[in-house]
Amino acid sequence: MNPLAIIALAAILAAGAGARAADAPGKPMKSDEPMHGEMKKQSMKKGDVRKAAKKKEREMKPILEREAAGSAKK
Helix, strand or coil: CCCHHHHHHHHHHHHHHHHHHHHHCCCCCCCCCCCCCCCCCCCCCCHHHHHHHHHHHHHHHHHHHHHHHHHHHH
């Protein structure tokens, strides 16, 4: 097997394991807790990030559907 292919496979497996660990079951996230990290704003809460993501998803859905329909025609 090609050494480059082995490295790529290891990177994919490591990324998948990290993603599963982030979504690990446990206690649910509390929306009213303050955000952690350097990119947070002064009074930002965890629920604010979730609301913003859902709003962005609603805004982008028609655009993504049009792009998917356009690529299916080709």
